[in-house]
Amino acid sequence: MKRNRRSSDSMSGINEPNMTPLIDVSLVLVVILMVATPLALQSGIGVSSASSTGKKAAPSHTDRVEVSLLSADSIVVNRQLVHRDRLALTLHEVLAESATRQVVVRCADNVPHGDFVAVLDEARAQGAAEIAVAGR
Amino acid sequence: MAYTRKRPEPITKINVTPIIDVALVLVIILLVTAPMLSVSNLPVNLPQAHTREAEDQRNLSVTLSEDGRLAVDNHDVTMDKLAAAIAARLAEPGNKDLLVVVRADSGAPYATVHQLLDAARIAGAKRLAIATRQKMDGAL
Numbered sequence: 057m058k059r060n061r062r063s064s065d066s067m068s069g070i071n072e073p074n075m076t077p078l079i080d081v082s083l084v085l086v087v088i089l090m091v092a093t094p095l096a097l098q099s100g101i102g103v104s105s106a107s108s109t110g111k112k113a114a115p116s117h118t119d120r121v122e123v124s125l126l127s128a129d130s131i132v133v134n135r136q137l138v139h140r141d142r143l144a145l146t147l148h149e150v151l152a153e154s155a156t157r158q159v160v161v162r163c164a165d166n167v168p169h170g171d172f173v174a175v176l177d178e179a180r181a182q183g184a185a186e187i188a189v190a191g192r
Numbered sequence: 193m194a195y196t197r198k199r200p201e202p203i204t205k206i207n208v209t210p211i212i213d214v215a216l217v218l219v220i221i222l223l224v225t226a227p228m229l230s231v232s233n234l235p236v237n238l239p240q241a242h243t244r245e246a247e248d249q250r251n252l253s254v255t256l257s258e259d260g261r262l263a264v265d266n267h268d269v270t271m272d273k274l275a276a277a278i279a280a281r282l283a284e285p286g287n288k289d290l291l292v293v294v295r296a297d298s299g300a301p302y303a304t305v306h307q308l309l310d311a312a313r314i315a316g317a318k319r320l321a322i323a324t325r326q327k328m329d330g331a332l
Contacts, residue, residue, distance in 0.1 A: 077213075084217050091225050099244045100293055100321035105313045125302075163302045170239040170298030172305070173324055177241035189309055 101176050104188045119156045121147070123179065125163040128171040143175065147182040157185040231255070231295075232263030239298035241324035251291040252281050253323070254308055258297040262308075271307060278315035292317040 124132040129140045138146045151157050159179045163172050176187055232255040254274070255263040262269050264277040282290060292312045296305045305322075312320055 080213060080217075084220070087221060088224055091221070097326045098238065098323060099241065099326050100323045101241060101243050102245055102319070102321045103309075104320065105309060163306070165301060165303035165306075167302045168298060169296045169300045169302055169305050172302050173239035173241055173298070173322060176322065177243050177324070180243040180245075189306070191306075 101173065101180060101187065103176065104186060119154055120158040120160055121150050121154055121179075121184070123147075123159060123161045123175060125161070125167050125172060125175055127164065128167060131175065144178055144182060147179055147184075151179075151183050157183060158188065159184040159186070160188045160190050162190045230265045232266050232268070234261055234263055234268075236295055236297045237299065238295060238323055238325040240327040242327050243324065244326060245321075251293045251321075252278065252287070252317075253293045253295050254278065254312065256294070256296040256300050256304060256308060258299045260300075260304065271311075274308065275311040275315045278312055278317065282316050289318055291319045291321055293321045293323050295323040 122132075122134055126132060131138050131140060131143055133143070133146050134150055136146070147159075151159075161172075161176060161179070163175075179187055231253050234255050234257040236255055236257055253263075253265055262271060262274060264274065264281065267277065269277045278292065281287060282292075294305065294308050294312070296308065309320060
């Protein structure tokens with residue numbers, strides 16, 4: 057009788073699902089997502105330097121759009137002063153008329169980098185093919 | 193012929209499955225984190241933008257924090273030595289056409305950012321990009 061009970065004990069085994077691999081994989085996914093999220097959210101805007109494009113490649117003044125940031129709110133687009141709120145509309149209009157859709161951006165020294173990038177982003181959103189950063 | 197139930201033999205070998213599991217997980221984590229290791233850990237609040245381009249896996253990052261500290265990849269540099277540091281990295285084999293990404297804080301003045309772009313151009317960078325943080329629609 058004693059022998060029979062031992063035999064039944066050994067056959068019972070582990071009858072619960074093994075959670076360890078599931079937890080392991082879940083934790084790994086959490087770690088990978090935590091690490092990869094900042095990389096996935098970082099992006100960039102390609103720019104070229106206006107002075108390095110060369111004279112031959114430089115389009116005429118009528119073809120390219122010139123944008124100058126005087127301050128965060130006042131921007132000059134092709135010698136026309138534009139408020140920041142109307143920049144998208146103005147850029148859309150001038151880029152539609154431009155053959156090369158090249159935008160040359162100048163910026164005042166004290167303008168925060170965030171405002172400068174916002175203008176580059178707006179130009180790209182309105183269809184700028186190439187963005188060049190010119191000297192001050 | 194009587195039916196005799198065979199008892200299973202006990203497992204006497206070492207279970208190597210968890211070791212392989214952990215090892216593969218470490219490999220994956222290293223693969224994922226490798227690109228991050230080359231980026232400086234200076235605190236930078238990147239400007240937000242909708243545009244999503246210039247996402248080369250291999251690039252040379254130039255980081256500018258709000259307080260003016262500079263780093264090329266994960267090495268701190270000064271403005272005087274910036275062009276030389278970029279040129280040295282671009283001179284390495286296979287780095288000739290490397291994308292130079294300027295990671296400047298959104299509060300940094302443009303004058304400093306322009307100095308970075310100039311330094312990169314003087315150092316021979318052919319491809320330049322300004323790093324941004326992806327703007328989510330509806331986000332503050």
